[in-house]
Amino acid sequence: MTDPSFTPQHPGWTDWSEQMRQRIRSAEDLARFVEPCEDERLAVKALADRFRFVITPYYASLMDPEDPGCPIRKQVVPRMAELDDPAGLADPLDEVAHSPVKNVVRVYRDRIAFCVNNECALYCRYCLRKRMVGDDDWTMKKRELQQGVDWIRRTPEIRDVLLTGGDPLVFSDDRLEWLIGEIRSVPHVEIIRLGTRLPVTLPFRVTDDLCKMLEQFHPIWLNTHFNHPKELTPEAAEACDRLTRAGIPVGNQTVLLAGINDDAETMKRLCEGLVRMRVRPYYVYQAQLLEGTGHFRVPIERGIEIFRALRGRTSGYAIPQYVLDTPYGKVPLDYPYLRGREGDQIVVESFDGRIWREKNPL
Numbered sequence: 001m002t003d004p005s006f007t008p009q010h011p012g013w014t015d016w017s018e019q020m021r022q023r024i025r026s027a028e029d030l031a032r033f034v035e036p037c038e039d040e041r042l043a044v045k046a047l048a049d050r051f052r053f054v055i056t057p058y059y060a061s062l063m064d065p066e067d068p069g070c071p072i073r074k075q076v077v078p079r080m081a082e083l084d085d086p087a088g089l090a091d092p093l094d095e096v097a098h099s100p101v102k103n104v105v106r107v108y109r110d111r112i113a114f115c116v117n118n119e120c121a122l123y124c125r126y127c128l129r130k131r132m133v134g135d136d137d138w139t140m141k142k143r144e145l146q147q148g149v150d151w152i153r154r155t156p157e158i159r160d161v162l163l164t165g166g167d168p169l170v171f172s173d174d175r176l177e178w179l180i181g182e183i184r185s186v187p188h189v190e191i192i193r194l195g196t197r198l199p200v201t202l203p204f205r206v207t208d209d210l211c212k213m214l215e216q217f218h219p220i221w222l223n224t225h226f227n228h229p230k231e232l233t234p235e236a237a238e239a240c241d242r243l244t245r246a247g248i249p250v251g252n253q254t255v256l257l258a259g260i261n262d263d264a265e266t267m268k269r270l271c272e273g274l275v276r277m278r279v280r281p282y283y284v285y286q287a288q289l290l291e292g293t294g295h296f297r298v299p300i301e302r303g304i305e306i307f308r309a310l311r312g313r314t315s316g317y318a319i320p321q322y323v324l325d326t327p328y329g330k331v332p333l334d335y336p337y338l339r340g341r342e343g344d345q346i347v348v349e350s351f352d353g354r355i356w357r358e359k360n361p362l
């Protein structure tokens with residue numbers, strides 16, 4: 001049981017290690033923040049052995065205590081629908097088959113995703129890497145991290161390394177400094193990217209010391225993962241600001257989730273809010289055919305209409321690329337604005353449906 005006095009008024013609230021220690025892991029802990037509905041209560045028990053339920057007190061404090069439909073709550077509190085998804089797969093992108101060494105995922109010739117940590121601050125119910133996050137079999141020992149670095153060192157085509165997980169920022173500064181230092185010492189690695197949800201779920205992790213440490217290894221890029229405007233808190237904005245001030249470009253990737261962000265108005269508020277925080281909305285992912293996540297999936301046609309509704313109605317900077325990830329790489333999902341060729345002209349459709357013809361060399 002967590003300490004009941006651990007609330008935003010507690011002196012340790014902004015200490016990220018203390019937030020990690022006080023994480024919510026039981027129905028009793030959850031009841032301190034929300035009134036669980038019957039479905040949530042049953043699901044917490046039924047899914048205990050299937051996919052871990054862990055939430056930071058900070059993120060829990062964003063939940064609506066009375067509304068089980070709250071978009072924050074739906075992302076992290078188990079629901080019985082997770083047990084009813086016959087189409088779902090454990091590894092829909094076939095990442096294991098794309099791994100030359102443990103937790104190095106290579107789909108493209110010049111870049112890899114290196115899943116350096118199986119831990120996260122909390123567990124998102126729709127997580128693509130459900131098969132590994134929180135599972136001890138996927139823990140990376142220092143020796144295994146070194147094996148990944150050695151593979152990068154002897155693979156000269158790799159110019160871009162994404163450190164992901166789980167979440168690499170759950171590592172201590174020292175461990176992260178060692179790992180990034182090792183990768184930076186490989187001459188053919190041009191950029192190092194961090195994929196982390198901590199600016200959203202535990203923004204206090206982005207300390208000045210962390211930013212100072214990362215600054216040594218530029219060019220470092222970072223992608224985080226906001227899904228809903230409720231997550232754009234002053235704490236999250238300050239974390240992103242610390243990163244950008246350290247010279248780290250911050251992008252965002254969102255997952256399109258039914259009942260959370262699958263309408264144009266919510267997506268517009270999210271993306272415009274991100275741009276105000278100097279965070280570039282980069283990708284929106286179609287939710288994968290992943291086990292236990294059928295209730296989150298949105299038809300792709302609907303996703304395309306959401307981004308079509310944004311085009312021409314907000315800055316281009318606030319419009320991310322909607323993609324379907326596949327075992328063969330990411331596929332952009334765009335409305336077909338390009339209507340084809342008529343003789344020496346190209347025919348296009350504007351954002352508001354008007355047709356334009358323009359001379360186009362043969």
Ligand code: SF4
Nearest residue numbers: 120123124127166197
């Ligand atoms: S933070 Fe990312 S890796 Fe961790 S559970 Fe959520 S989606 Fe999965």
